[in-house]
Amino acid sequence: MVTQSAAIADQFSLRLTFILFVSVVVVTLFTALLTAPQRDEISEFYLGNRDMSPLRNGLAMCGDYVSAATLLGSTGLVALNGYDGLLYLGGTMVAWMMVLLMVAEPLRNSGKFTLGDTLALRLPQGQRSVRLALALCTLAVCLLYLVAQLVGSIALLTQFIGDPSPTTRAMCVVVIGSMVVVYAAIGGMPGATFIQVVKAVMLVAGVAITAVMVLQHFSWNVDKLLSTAADNSALGDRFLEPGLRYGGTTTNKLDFFSLQLAIVLGLAALPHIMMRLLAPRSTRVLRGSVVWAVGLVAFVCLMAGVLGLGATAIVGRENIAEVDPRGDAAILLLAHKLGGAVLEALLSSLAFITLLAVAAGLTLAAASSLAHDLYSEVIRKGKAKQTEELGVARLAAVVIGVMGMLLALLSWGTSTATLAFLAFAIAASAILPAIVYGLFWRGFTACGALLSLYGGLLCSVLLVVFSPIISSQPNSVYPDADFAWFPLQNPGIVSIPAGFLLGWLGSVAGGRGQDATSTDAFKEFEVRALVGTDQR
Numbered sequence: 001m002v003t004q005s006a007a008i009a010d011q012f013s014l015r016l017t018f019i020l021f022v023s024v025v026v027v028t029l030f031t032a033l034l035t036a037p038q039r040d041e042i043s044e045f046y047l048g049n050r051d052m053s054p055l056r057n058g059l060a061m062c063g064d065y066v067s068a069a070t071l072l073g074s075t076g077l078v079a080l081n082g083y084d085g086l087l088y089l090g091g092t093m094v095a096w097m098m099v100l101l102m103v104a105e106p107l108r109n110s111g112k113f114t115l116g117d118t119l120a121l122r123l124p125q126g127q128r129s130v131r132l133a134l135a136l137c138t139l140a141v142c143l144l145y146l147v148a149q150l151v152g153s154i155a156l157l158t159q160f161i162g163d164p165s166p167t168t169r170a171m172c173v174v175v176i177g178s179m180v181v182v183y184a185a186i187g188g189m190p191g192a193t194f195i196q197v198v199k200a201v202m203l204v205a206g207v208a209i210t211a212v213m214v215l216q217h218f219s220w221n222v223d224k225l226l227s228t229a230a231d232n233s234a235l236g237d238r239f240l241e242p243g244l245r246y247g248g249t250t251t252n253k254l255d256f257f258s259l260q261l262a263i264v265l266g267l268a269a270l271p272h273i274m275m276r277l278l279a280p281r282s283t284r285v286l287r288g289s290v291v292w293a294v295g296l297v298a299f300v301c302l303m304a305g306v307l308g309l310g311a312t313a314i315v316g317r318e319n320i321a322e323v324d325p326r327g328d329a330a331i332l333l334l335a336h337k338l339g340g341a342v343l344e345a346l347l348s349s350l351a352f353i354t355l356l357a358v359a360a361g362l363t364l365a366a367a368s369s370l371a372h373d374l375y376s377e378v379i380r381k382g383k384a385k386q387t388e389e390l391g392v393a394r395l396a397a398v399v400i401g402v403m404g405m406l407l408a409l410l411s412w413g414t415s416t417a418t419l420a421f422l423a424f425a426i427a428a429s430a431i432l433p434a435i436v437y438g439l440f441w442r443g444f445t446a447c448g449a450l451l452s453l454y455g456g457l458l459c460s461v462l463l464v465v466f467s468p469i470i471s472s473q474p475n476s477v478y479p480d481a482d483f484a485w486f487p488l489q490n491p492g493i494v495s496i497p498a499g500f501l502l503g504w505l506g507s508v509a510g511g512r513g514q515d516a517t518s519t520d521a522f523k524e525f526e527v528r529a530l531v532g533t534d535q536r
Contacts, residue, residue, distance in 0.1 A: 016345035021352045024198075025179060031194055033186060042386050045393060046113040046368050048189030050281040056197055057285065058292020061276050063196030065096075065267070065293070066203060066300055067145070068152035068355035069420035074301070076327020078308025079320050082229070082239035084246050084256070085308055089301040091260040095267035096294040100287075103268045104277050106439050106529040108286050114138075115274055115435065116373035119449060122438045122525045126446025128381075130434075131373040133453040137430045138271045138373075140457060141423050142366035143404060145270075148419035149355040149362070150176060150408035152328075156351055173408050176356060181401035183360035184367060185394040189279065192360050199357040204296060206350045207303040210331075213338045214310035225306075228313040239312070255488045259421060262492030266424030269432035272358075272365035307331055314338070325475075363404070367396035411477075421490055422464055429495035430456030433503040439529060442522050447510030448503045456499030463491035 052060075070092070078085030110118050116134045120127035153176045154169050183191050218225045226240060233239035246256030267273060280286040311320060311334040320330045332351075335343040371393035376384040384392075411419070433452040437444040463486045464470065470477050472484040488494075 016341065017348040017352075020345060020349035024202075024349065024353055025356070029179070029182065033191070042113065042372070042389050042393070044190070045188035045390055046275075046372070047279045048193050050279055052193070052280075052285075054285050054288025055292055056193075057276075057280055057289035058296060059200040060193045060196040061273065061289060061293035062296040062300070063200035063203070063357055064272050064276055064361045065270075065297055066200070066354065067358040067420060068149055068156075068351055070300070070304070071203070071207075071351055071354050072152060072156075072328040072331060073326070073420070074304045075308045075311065076320070076324070076330040077245075078305055079311040079315075079330035080317060080327040081245040082233065082235075082309075082312070083242050084244050086305050087242070087246075087256070088259070088263075089305050091263045093294075093298045093301050095264045096290070096297055098264060099268050099273070099277075100290045100294060103274075103435065103439070104286055104290050105283050107274065107435070108277050108280065108283065109531065110439070110525060110529040113278065114369050114372050115271065115431065116369065116377065119434060119438050120377070121528070122444070122522070123446045123449060126449070128378050130446055130449045130453070131377050133450050134431070134434065135369045135374040135378075137426070137453050137457050138369040139366050139400070140461075141269075141427045141431070142271055142362045143400065143407065144419055144426065145272075145423040146180075146359050146362045146366075146400070146404040147407045147411055148423065149359040150404055151411055151419065152355045153352065154408070154412060156332075156348060156355075169412060170409060173405050176352075176359070177401050177405040177408075179356055180359040180363050180404075181398050183356075184363040184401070185397035187360075189275075189364065192357075192364050193279075195353075195357045195360060199353050200296065202350055203354060204300060206347060207300055207307065210335060210338070210343070210347065211303040211306040211310075213343075214306055214314070214334070217310070217314065217338065225309055225313055229309045232314075233312050233317040235317070239317070251487045254493060255490060258425075258488050258490040258493035261496060262421060262425040262428050262490055265432055265492075265496060266426075266428035269427035269430075269435060270424070271369065271427075271431070272361040274435075275365045275368065276361075307334060310334055359404070363397050363400050366400045367393050370396040370400075418469060418489070422460075422469075425464075425490055425492040425495060426457060426460045428492060429460045429499040430454075432496075433499040436500075437503050437507070441507075443507055444503070445507045445510050448505070448507030451506030452499050452503030455502035456495060459498045460491050460495040463488075463495055467491065 074085070074089055074092070077088055107115075107118060110121055112118075112121075115138070116131040119130050119134060123130055150173050153172055183195060187194070215222075215225070218228065230237055230239045235244070238244060246252050277286065277290075280289055308330060311330040314337050315330070315333045320327060320333060323329050323333060331347060332344055335347045339346075371389055375392045375396075376382065376389045380388075430453050433456060434449045437448060437452070466484055467486045467489055468476060468484045469489050470484065471479070471481040473479060476484075486494075
């Protein structure tokens with residue numbers, strides 16, 4: 001009888017989740033079509049409405065960043081690993097400070113539509129080769145992060161129907177992927193911005209309400225929450241002490257440091273975040289937008305910590321691990337305990353909207369880079385018409401969406417958090433050195449940019465291929481194989497310094513290019529980065 005009641009509750013939760021998800025998708029899709037660019041102007045497609053308030057821009061930035069990996073993976077990380085999971089959330093909040101203090105304003109002032117425009121203005125003599133390299137790195141990062149979102153949709157589906165069949169997995173990925181393509185290809189930046197704002201408001205409200213329910217369950221006594229979480233973790237006080245996941249061996253400690261390094265530095269180079277920084281019309285609006293984004297992301301991370309501890313205290317660490325060893329189901333199990341099928345359905349639909357919105361932003365960023373940097377500036381050498389470039393951007397969105405779907409089906413079983421962390425590592429290793437050197441170093445050359453971009457990308461990918469993520473462990477992609485000579489799961493601690501070193505070596509060995517043309521170009525770039533321009 002109990003089993004039958006549980007089955008009925010699961011069916012009700014699944015149906016309610018489906019109804020809520022479809023309702024939100026229909027409303028946002030219809031509105032995105034209404035707000036889509038009405039003119040064949042690439043500036044409107046790439047940047048959208050540049051007159052938005054700092055709050056709306058901040059909500060859009062928060063929506064772009066907070067992915068399914070943050071909502072599901074971070075909560076599960078806290079639920080299974082306690083103190084070490086909270087440390088991870090701390091790194092996520094710190095990452096935005098680097099964007100605010102170092103990258104945001106000079107990038108917005110010097111950029112136009114993409115990161116390629118910034119480096120082209122800085123390195124005019126080698127701009128085509130640099131644009132090509134940057135477009136490939138952008139495609140790699142966005143595809144990896146996009147796959148993480150689509151794999152997350154399958155992981156959500158398994159919470160209701162168990163391990164889905166290959167046909168069901170394919171249908172889920174194709175449906176979500178097709179929606180992503182429609183948002184990106186038709187809605188452009190205006191459509192993507194609308195869904196990001198809606199998603200961010202729903203996300204902040206959803207995690208806040210659930211966290212309040214958790215605290216209310218423990219009479220607003222945080223000490224009681226912590227002690228109950230420790231008791232129900234089957235680990236006692238060790239659950240609230242450092243070292244549960246990233247302690248013990250030197251390798252584990254290095255892995256944690258590598259992960260945090262990739263998160264803190266990688267955020268400042270994620271293409272869809274950087275594209276959002278280019279949209280505000282003035283630096284005053286940009287500063288306010290990033291401050292709002294910092295506060296909203298910090299709030300969501302704080303609430304995720306409360307939800308993770310609440311899941312352990314109310315559901316139990318062993319019960320969570322039994323349902324999902326990765327911990328992605330922690331927040332849904334907690335919702336079921338607190339509010340039954342209704343709250344579980346609400347958070348499930350919120351998770352689906354979250355991954356849908358982030359995937360749309362990633363697809364748009366990759367399509368914009370391919371259309372603007374690769375097609376318009378490299379292949380057509382700046383002679384493409386606006387309508388032509390806009391058509392290529394929409395076609396590129398379709399191609400990227402299809403590639404993401406295929407890779408998601410091949411990556412079934414891989415942790416969403418792992419895929420997201422790898423995207424951060426590649427962004428920090430390949431794209432960030434080129435941005436930092438380009439913005440702040442007079443001696444940076446096109447040769448240095450190419451070495452940092454291609455070298456950082458190649459180093460990251462090779463280290464991942466020969467890491468425990470791919471082979472040698474039970475949860476690896478190929479558990480029966482063993483060719484993992486690199487001991488860490490995240491390559492950031494090696495690949496990030498390598499990217500910066502290669503950028504420096506390429507600039508020094510290739511000649512600093514201190515001729516009149518190069519010097520004048522840097523002087524013009526420096527003035528624009530400091531003062532800014534609104535001529536876009």
